[in-house]
Amino acid sequence: xxxxxxxxxxxxxxxxxxxxxxxxxxxxxxxxxxxxxxxxxxxxxxxxxxxxxxxxxxxxxxxxxxxxxxxxxxxxxxxxxxxxxxxxxxxxxxxxxxxxxxxxxxxxxxxxxxxxxxxxxxxxxxxxxxxxxxxxxxxxxxxxxxxxxxxxxxxxxxxxxxxxxxxxxxxxxxxxxxxxxxxxxxxxxxxxxxxxxxxxxxxxxxxxxxxxxxxxxxxxxxxxxxxxxxxxxxxxxxxxxxxxxxxxxxxxxxxxxxxxxxxxxxxxxxxxxxxxxxxxxxxxxxxxxxxxxxxxxxxxxxxxxxxxxxxxxxxxxxxxxxxxxxxxxxxxxxxxxxxxxxxxxxxxxxxxxxxxxxxxxxxxxxxxxxxxxxxxxxxxxxxxxxxxxxxxxxxxxxxxxxxxxxxxxxxxxxxxxxxxxxxxxxxxxxxxxxxxxxxxxxxxxxxxxxxxxxxxxxxxxxxxxxxxxxxxxxxxxxxxxxxxxxxxxxxxxxxxxxxxxxxxxxxxxxxxxxxxxxxxxxxxxxxxxxxxxxxxxxxxxxxxxxxxxxxxxxxxxxxxxxxxx
Amino acid sequence: xxxxxxxxxxxxxxxxxxxxxxxxxxxxxxxxxxxxxxxxxxxxxxxxxxxxxxxxxxxxxxxxxxxxxxxxxxxxxxxxxxxxxxxxxxxxxxxxxxxxxxxxxxxxxxxxxxxxxxxxxxxxxxxxxxxxxxxxxxxxxxxxxxxxxxxxxxxxxxxxxxxxxxxx
Numbered sequence: 001x002x003x004x005x006x007x008x009x010x011x012x013x014x015x016x017x018x019x020x021x022x023x024x025x026x027x028x029x030x031x032x033x034x035x036x037x038x039x040x041x042x043x044x045x046x047x048x049x050x051x052x053x054x055x056x057x058x059x060x061x062x063x064x065x066x067x068x069x070x071x072x073x074x075x076x077x078x079x080x081x082x083x084x085x086x087x088x089x090x091x092x093x094x095x096x097x098x099x100x101x102x103x104x105x106x107x108x109x110x111x112x113x114x115x116x117x118x119x120x121x122x123x124x125x126x127x128x129x130x131x132x133x134x135x136x137x138x139x140x141x142x143x144x145x146x147x148x149x150x151x152x153x154x155x156x157x158x159x160x161x162x163x164x165x166x167x168x169x170x171x172x173x174x175x176x177x178x179x180x181x182x183x184x185x186x187x188x189x190x191x192x193x194x195x196x197x198x199x200x201x202x203x204x205x206x207x208x209x210x211x212x213x214x215x216x217x218x219x220x221x222x223x224x225x226x227x228x229x230x231x232x233x234x235x236x237x238x239x240x241x242x243x244x245x246x247x248x249x250x251x252x253x254x255x256x257x258x259x260x261x262x263x264x265x266x267x268x269x270x271x272x273x274x275x276x277x278x279x280x281x282x283x284x285x286x287x288x289x290x291x292x293x294x295x296x297x298x299x300x301x302x303x304x305x306x307x308x309x310x311x312x313x314x315x316x317x318x319x320x321x322x323x324x325x326x327x328x329x330x331x332x333x334x335x336x337x338x339x340x341x342x343x344x345x346x347x348x349x350x351x352x353x354x355x356x357x358x359x360x361x362x363x364x365x366x367x368x369x370x371x372x373x374x375x376x377x378x379x380x381x382x383x384x385x386x387x388x389x390x391x392x393x394x395x396x397x398x399x400x401x402x403x404x405x406x407x408x409x410x411x412x413x414x415x416x417x418x419x420x421x422x423x424x425x426x427x428x429x430x431x432x433x434x435x436x437x438x439x440x441x442x443x444x445x446x447x448x449x450x451x452x453x454x455x456x457x458x459x460x461x462x463x464x465x466x467x468x469x470x471x472x473x474x475x476x477x478x479x480x481x482x483x484x485x486x487x488x489x490x491x492x493x494x495x496x497x498x499x500x501x502x503x504x505x506x507x508x509x510x511x512x513x514x515x516x517x518x519x520x521x522x523x524x525x526x527x528x529x530x531x532x533x534x535x536x537x538x539x540x541x542x543x544x545x546x547x548x549x550x551x552x553x554x555x556x557x558x559x560x561x562x563x564x565x
Numbered sequence: 566x567x568x569x570x571x572x573x574x575x576x577x578x579x580x581x582x583x584x585x586x587x588x589x590x591x592x593x594x595x596x597x598x599x600x601x602x603x604x605x606x607x608x609x610x611x612x613x614x615x616x617x618x619x620x621x622x623x624x625x626x627x628x629x630x631x632x633x634x635x636x637x638x639x640x641x642x643x644x645x646x647x648x649x650x651x652x653x654x655x656x657x658x659x660x661x662x663x664x665x666x667x668x669x670x671x672x673x674x675x676x677x678x679x680x681x682x683x684x685x686x687x688x689x690x691x692x693x694x695x696x697x698x699x700x701x702x703x704x705x706x707x708x709x710x711x712x713x714x715x716x717x718x719x720x721x722x723x724x725x726x727x728x729x730x731x732x733x
Binding site: 397432435 | 592602608611612614615616618619620684687688690691694695703704707708710711713714715717718720721724725727728731732
């Protein structure tokens with residue numbers, strides 16, 4: 001039976017293959033594998049957590065066979081039951097995915113295949129009858145009571161959902177986190193389509209660690225995708241969301257609602273954040289069940305709910321965005337087509353869009369086509385969409401840079417932020433120059449120590465041995481020309497560290513003149529060396545006295561001591 | 566740092582450890598090659614050598630994964646070629662220029678947009694600061710800048726601890 005379902009899936013997939021579908025052959029196999037796992041888990045191997053990771057892709061791949069039955073069983077009432085919802089979520093996702101199956105989802109890698117296989121298995125267990133329905137592509141719930149049992153057996157939806165959610169994150173922003181545990185990195189590709197939408201959840205994940213969020217989004221995506229292609233993309237997203245680690249509390253209508261709202265924004269991070277918050281609030285239902293699975297299942301339930309809603313638009317349309325999402329979804333085919341037509345510009349940009357969170361995670365797999373959904377009320381021109389994708393990419397990078405550069409949390413606006421970044425990079429480069437100069441002066445000692453010892457010490461960044469005021473030994477090394485008079489002079493100036501530089505400077509300058517014999521360019525020396533020596537001496541003193549060094553080091557970054565090399 | 570930190574920080578494959586190893590090796594090499602400078606000019610030269618060594622070891626530690634590390638390595642090699650044997654510097658430079666030009670045409674339009682978006686001065690300044698930033702669009706430039714900042718931080722940290730270690 002499994003094989004039969006798998007075959008069905010494959011057929012569906014292949015028939016719907018679009019250009020986005022890169023390796024149909026490879027994908028089905030992957031799908032089969034992953035979906036098989038998923039199916040098993042969903043069918044009722046709730047306890048089997050291991051399967052969940054594999055099944056991430058299953059969600060997407062779950063072809064209509066199982067989804068149909070699942071959808072049916074996912075009547076709104078069923079959502080009230082945590083277990084059911086979980087299972088349903090899973091089924092829903094798979095069902096939706098399969099129903100629409102067209103590969104327009106752009107499931108490139110084995111994600112869909114895996115999902116399908118998973119679904120197949122699940123279907124086998126409880127849904128033989130529905131398979132026929134699926135074939136017909138009738139995913140609307142025909143018999144609510146069809147799969148109550150099977151649904152209840154649905155494996156931890158949280159895990160499932162999590163996986164699903166993860167799949168949707170093909171950009172791998174945070175996907176890497178999600179994907180890696182499951183070992184299905186390729187699934188990310190599958191969800192390129194939905195990627196735009198899923199980006200939000202990704203962002204949310206790291207922030208809130210809300211799996212449900214992704215699930216919610218996935219569900220929403222699923223729901224909104226009225227078309228088969230849309231469904232597939234949705235399912236992909238949905239799956240991705242589910243895949244993301246969600247704590248899985250209850251994913252009920254609230255999640256769905258949030259999905260709907262989130263749905264509206266194609267790849268709008270704003271939407272996702274909404275969803276994230278929303279889902280976060282709504283996930284409290286099944287803590288016990290989902291916890292075990294690491295939230296995978298919970299992810300599934302919201303996803304499934306979403307699917308169900310898709311099937312039953314009227315019923316599901318509780319969220320405000322439902323209608324909007326549908327409309328937005330309608331734009332998607334347009335967008336997608338345009339994306340197809342402009343493979344070079346749009347897909348690349350879309351990819352970037354999906355990689356919004358990429359900066360934080362591994363690089364997303366190379367995708368050529370990314371389907372960007374037009375947001376409600378926005379132009380659907382491919383150029384403007386690509387432009388929007390690009391802008392969002394850039395703003396995402398700027399946010400990441402904001403975290404890197406210290407003291408930039410309150411800065412808003414690209415110009416100011418860029419200024420800060422430029423200043424910071426310049427100060428870092430100046431620090432490197434200064435430190436290299438310092439190292440050049442104190443180099444000789446390196447010969448004595450083994451590299452390993454040094455490396456160990458340096459890597460551990462021990463605190464400077466401040467207490468040693470035996471700086472006089474260092475002085476000759478640092479200032480070879482000043483051997484005679486320095487020790488006494490330097491030690492005398494120890495007490496007043498802050499004023500050291502000035503005192504030393506004057507002292508050195510005064511000493512320089514009498515010692516011109518040692519330098520060829522006597523007149524120029526003091527000027528040329530002034531700053532360097534000043535800095536070096538300061539640093540030398542600084543290293544002796546840790547407190548002072550810290551102060552001075554701290555003041556270094558502002559750039560007041562940059563050596564004028 | 567407490568001992569617990571010590572054990573948890575030891576990652577032989579991290580950027581920090583790779584950079585430290587490379588840098589220390591080159592520092593020792595510099596020390597062996599040239600006697601301790603007595604004159605300021607020698608000191609300057611040594612300083613420059615140390616800085617180049619630091620940059621090069623950082624770029625090597627990062628590898629070829631990043632545009633900026635590749636650009637930095639090319640720049641250093643070009644400089645070495647220029648100063649060392651009298652090889653025609655134009656050869657190498659042309660290679661780099663070609664790479665830049667190929668990308669430049671594609672990025673030209675995006676660069677114009679970038680400038681409009683983020684301010685011409687700032688983007689061009691950032692391009693100059695980040696090695697290899699001339700031939701990237703804003704999106705990649707920001708990406709590279711972020712990674713570059715991270716690596717610079719590591720570099721400063723390691724160099725500072727080396728300097729502190731040797732100053733005491």
